[in-house]
Every structure is written in structure tokens, then in C-alpha cells.
Amino acid sequence: MPTITPLTHRQNILKTVFFDKPDYIPMVFHINESCWDHYPNNALNDLMAEHKFLFPDYQKGPGRAELDYQIIERIGKPFIDGWGCTWETAMNGIVGTVTKHPLANWDNFGSYIAPNPETDSGKGPHDWNEISKNLASAKANGQLTMGGLRHGHTFMQLADIRGYEALMFDMFDDKPELAKLIKMVEEFNMAIVKKYIELGVEWISYAEDLGMQNGPMLQPKHFRKYIKPSYERLIAPAKKAGCIIHMHSDGHLHALIDDIIDGGVNAVNLQDLVNGIDWIKNKLAGKICIDLDIDRQSITPYGTPEQIDALIKEEVKKLGSKEGGLMMIYGLYPGVPLDNVKALMDAMEKYAFYYSSL
Secondary structure (H helix, E strand, O other): OOOOOOOOHHHHHHHHHOOOOOOOOOEEEEEOOOHHHHOOHHHHHHHHHHOOOOOOOOOOOOOOOOOOOOHHHOOOOOEEOOOOOEEEOOOOOOOOEEEEOOOOOHHHHHHOOOOOOOOEOOOOEOOHHHHHHHHHHHHHOOOOOEEEOOOOOOHHHHHHHHOHHHHHHHHHHOOHHHHHHHHHHHHHHHHHHHHHHHOOOOEEEEEOOOEOOOOEOOOHHHHHHHHHHHHHHHHHHHHHOOOEEEEEOOOOOOOOHHHHHOOOOOEEEEEHHHHOHHHHHHHHOOOOEEEEEOOOOOHHHHOOHHHHHHHHHHHHHHHOOOOOOEEEEEEEOOOOOHHHHHHHHHHHHHHOOOOOOO
16 A cells, blocks of 8 residues: 655645645634633643644643733723724733724825835734745745735725724715725735735735624625725735635625635635525535634534534535535634633544545
8 A cells, every 4th residue: 555645734725725635624723812811821721732733833831921912902002003093902912993093084184194014014013024034934844835914904994094984985975085095005005915925925815804793894886896996906916926815804795705705716714603604605615715714603602512513513514525625713712611612622623634534
């Protein structure tokens, strides 16, 4: 019998995205920084140490060092980003909300300028030399090289600058200033996309939230008029360079999904129960790689371990296949019982290999 060499993590992701029979379903378990203020640190450390598949590089130590929260994530410490938006949070480790919008009045637009993409990500400083070193290290270690725009790069950025209500009126009124602001934001974003392409990344993410609990945050016709054209221009150079295009949005996306994935998107990250597992299956399964965002609203915080196991199994069976096309991610935030955290980690590790065992 010939020896079968297991795929590397990078190879497995690529095979998943391109429906080329991966060894397992890629699973990501992200622990938000706020959790280290909420849970006993030794309990989280123990869970990470017990789940080597989810945390392969974790080395258990005597305790979790105190986190150096970013300034935008500290209670009582407002932060003004490069766009002039004032951020405040109610919980350490949780990105807050914009409480002061720099262009709440268009009268200030004449003197308004974008941050410098050479030194600013749009939500804080970044160092391209350091980013370049990290990408080179990832490549040398056989990892997938990834880049992307900050979360909330276009629509949400416009809402942060203008205020959500003002932005909605701008779209309804077709304000000429809005087109100029969109161009300014797009030029900033394009500089970052092109820099990542120059650095040779294989994967570029375009992440922002467009959905609410029961529908989109803006009318589909306004998305198509104001936001989608910018998306398409930002994706085009990455697509031409052969990058994998990853799109993300939280919320209910039924009215926007066709427009979101149009233009060559390879993988889309969307929420499970908000959109409906069966709807996702009928609409996307087998057609585009689904990067499934696991429920954080009902079953994982309020259900039983048995219900959590059943949820992950259902999602794997309905949305996955031996060919691939399914990745899964869970973001842990305060409020989920530790027994449920363990049950979720257990289920993700177990069902990651569901198709390889068939």
C-alpha cells in the first residue's frame, strides 16, 4: 500500500476552498480578548491545552499574561482613529462604537482628509515592514499568506464617518458629496489591497457587516448603486493576481448574497442560524466555499451540550461534503457557560473529520 502523506494546514485550506477533497474541515475557535476578564484564566488555558486540533501551537504556561488591550478596546479610554471617528467601548476587549462622527455635517468636508495607508490601517497604525516580515515567516513555514482590509472597510466606514442615519439620507437624496467620500475611502482601501498584492499574499479578505437580524442594513438598490461597484474595483486587482477572495458579513443576507459573492468571490463567511442552515444549503452549498460562522445568539450560550453537538453535526452534514467547500469558525465572547464552551470545542474537533471517516 502506498504511504499517504497528510496535507499541511495550508494545503488543506486550499483543497477546501477549491472543492479538491481536503483531509478535514478547517475549524477555527477564536477567543475574544474580553473572555480573559470574564472567565477563570486557568479554565480557558486547560480547554486550549485539551484541544490540540483547534489550538495546535498552544503551549500551556503558569497563567495568561495580562492583555495589552488596544486603546480602542478600553473602558473610559475614547480613541480617535485615522478617519477622525471617536470610538468608545463598554467592555474591555470588545471593539466599541463610534460616538462622534467627523462628518456629521458636510460643511467640514472641504478640509477632510483620509489617513495615510502607508502608516494607518484605517482603525489604527500599522507597520508594513513588520507585516512583510510576518508574511515572509508564514511563507517560510508553509503557511497560507493572508491579508485584507480592516473590518468595516467601505459601508461601515461611511457610516462611521457620517453616522448611520445621515448616510441613509445621503443615499436616498443621492448627495454629490457622498460620491466624493466613497471615492476617498476606496482610494485608501485600494492602496492597502495593492500593497498586500505587492507582498505576494495568496488570500485577501474583505470583511464588513451588511446585515441586521432580519434583513440588510441598507436597501439592496442602494448597495448596488453605492457599495457594490467599489467592492468590484477593490476585488479586481486581487483576482487578477490570483488571490483567493474571502468575503464576510454578519447578519441576515438573503437580499444581498448574490451581489456580495458576485465578481469572483471564492469563500464567504456568514452566520448560520440568522440566515438558516437550510437556506445556506440550498443557496450556496457546493457552489462556493462556505466559511460558516457558528451561532453565538441562542444554542451555544443557552442550549445544552447535547444541542451544541447536534448543531455542529447538522451543519457539517448539510453544508459539507467529501469534496470540501466548508470551513467553520466560532467566536467566543463572555456569557457562554464553560460546559458549553467545552462541548463546542469537542464537537468541532470531532466533526472536522466527519467526511474522512466515511
